[in-house]
Amino acid sequence: MKHYTSINDIENINSWIDEAKEIKANPLANKELGKNKTLGLLFFNSSLRTRLSTQKAALNLGMDPIVMNVSGDAWGIEFGDGTVMNGNTAEHIKEAAAVVSQYCDIIAVRAFPSLTDKEKDESEQILNSFVEFASVPIISMESATGHPLQGLTDAITISENATKKKPKVVLSWAPHVKTLPHAVANSFTQAMQKMDVEFVIANPEGYNLSKEISKDTPIYHNQEEAFKDADFVYTKNWSSYETYGQLLEVNENWTITKDKIGDAKFMHCLPVRRNVVVEDAVLDSDSSLVIKQANNRTYAAQLVLKKILENN
């Protein structure tokens, strides 16, 4: 593996999960591996968990993290090919990526979608430009269509908390006041498709994920039906994919409640809007795995960094 930009970069998710658990049991075991190596963390968008956990992961491996908020700290970056740069962008990604590659041994990038231009978002212009023009490995810290560090985290968390061989996992859409990306839902779906779980998706009509992501995963438009015998309910809002980036009217109440999920474990990538996405009673109960999930972000990132460092 050179880059880690998608759940598809995981060859064998079970062996990855096992290795992540070993790292978690002994996080400083590879403190020499990253010595004298820098990890550049480039943020085009806000971040709390990813920002901190990826730095922590790098430190656990002895790396030096260097953080940059691209928009605030540096120059507007141009991605177009052949552009006459007489507008607002001052530096082309061709230079930026090649240059940063000389200061950082690995580059991690966060770049959200526009949610207004489906084709452009799906082209993953920012992430793929780094892959193309950088000379060092690239890690996605969430791109337009995927959040593979989160998906790996979630796979680890489900493996740790499963009480049966083949648990039932439901990915449920939930309401939100803003238009949100599909990245987390996409990567979670891809991770579950690789695991030995019974996986279904629940979302209102009009909110189906891209067919290229959901493939033959069963989709329910009736939340109650989907939740039957669920062991894990993973919740996330996303805007419509079909009517791209829009909030559609939804008549039923999709907010997650204690009543609805019963004994199932509740998962969410955070940040989560309380009493909009899920009621307090769920988040504040023992059923909620959200804090444990966030903890695993460190070990997912550390596993990815370790694999890249070992490979280079």
Next chain:
Amino acid sequence: MKHYTSINDIENINSWIDEAKEIKANPLANKELGKNKTLGLLFFNSSLRTRLSTQKAALNLGMDPIVMNVSGDAWGIEFGDGTVMNGNTAEHIKEAAAVVSQYCDIIAVRAFPSLTDKEKDESEQILNSFVEFASVPIISMESATGHPLQGLTDAITISENATKKKPKVVLSWAPHVKTLPHAVANSFTQAMQKMDVEFVIANPEGYNLSKEISKDTPIYHNQEEAFKDADFVYTKNWSSYETYGQLLEVNENWTITKDKIGDAKFMHCLPVRRNVVVEDAVLDSDSSLVIKQANNRTYAAQLVLKKILENN
């Protein structure tokens, strides 16, 4: 001591001062103590001294500091209990504090008051929420009502520069163009009340600090009278506490001048507005301790970090 959020967390200020002086004499003596431990510095507000000196203190102890400007870098944080989060805040402090606790071994927080809602400011919602919901020690880097790293710094500085057993220390209000918090004045008052000094406060009428802070410390409304035989004049502006957060009309000139303070040492926490709070002639003279004070910020922070690390 688990947390350090107030001068009241200091059991014995004299032994603390002695230990701070030892650290200052040999700042790298405990370089192994913080190895493989991270200090998260979360800023809800601007900072120069605190930002740099606390990082320096952490580095002196071998810790890895991780800095985050909460507002710019991450999500709007909700503090209300039971809130339906359909507004501008995207993440609840319950999750944020618990999550950050998993990436940082100690969390330091700066969060200024609104100065518009006394009750809310005094509830110390942000700081106390971190204490409540984080699972690791919390350090205040200035909260709504206190700045205990500054107060400790000031105690060290007075101890270092005193030329008599029981010096006279005056805390004097001074003019300013903006409405400022009471935090520095409060913590300084609390620190002086614990030390063997003759301590008085000078401020215009209407500018008395909270009675819960000043207790039976003498308050003068006549600056000249208060300054009589003073060894140290600690100056700071604060907005009215009684008429909460307001600038009141003051007829006398409270700006600190060389004439007024005579041979007394001048102290201020910085930043200071020259020729508004204090005239150049004072700041540029040998009487001014402000730079030495700022230097002690490192050792105050290092002492607090050391005590917390030793205790955990």
Next chain:
Amino acid sequence: MKHYTSINDIENINSWIDEAKEIKANPLANKELGKNKTLGLLFFNSSLRTRLSTQKAALNLGMDPIVMNVSGDAWGIEFGDGTVMNGNTAEHIKEAAAVVSQYCDIIAVRAFPSLTDKEKDESEQILNSFVEFASVPIISMESATGHPLQGLTDAITISENATKKKPKVVLSWAPHVKTLPHAVANSFTQAMQKMDVEFVIANPEGYNLSKEISKDTPIYHNQEEAFKDADFVYTKNWSSYETYGQLLEVNENWTITKDKIGDAKFMHCLPVRRNVVVEDAVLDSDSSLVIKQANNRTYAAQLVLKKILENN
């Protein structure tokens, strides 16, 4: 050498270049030199290369870099002498520089010019205030009138890529949509004047650099003539110096093309606006040294830091 604020601080550019090449060949050889020392990087303006390469250089020397965006992270800084600070600035440079000196063993500062007030810009108020009021060495990371880390980088790059004893080097103005500083052009000119090269400048009428910088370096207003037999074409836009900070009308097309430069190597400090300053065909060809140049930023900064550390 105490400070590094200008190309004039280089006593012998050839021996500096040799030492930089040694550092580049073995960048971790002096990893102990900067141990337990902090480098404060203070940015009044945006930065990508300087921000990352200077941190990398510090890490290679075992230093701990501490980065601060002055405007966003801290307080508005006052530079005027005797000012009554009742406006927008909250902290005077006298305090700020003295205070930061106590937390950082070396301070690096970036502060761009106004381009509206020639006299003020040439006074280098910000940089020189740090030199005056700080008690530790100061490094310019680009000031109003110079960018000496870039100039040193460029000298190293020309030395590495020269194929004859005394190559011909042309500094060529190129078009831009914004008014840009003279700093890079100035420092490049000063560096070339110290090297054993045939150095000429090409710019439109009205765009001559300060006579104090160009001295007796030949200036051509005809780009084609200047480029004759050139081995290196260093390109950079700058606003008019005579009609200070203005964009003047230029009738000829000064954009750099493959046709114009022939076999000469192309250099630019980056960021560069493609197809405004230079056409894609040049940047994407083997003639372009821009990425190699950027790589040398690390070793130029590391050389300067090493010399300062050895001297203190």
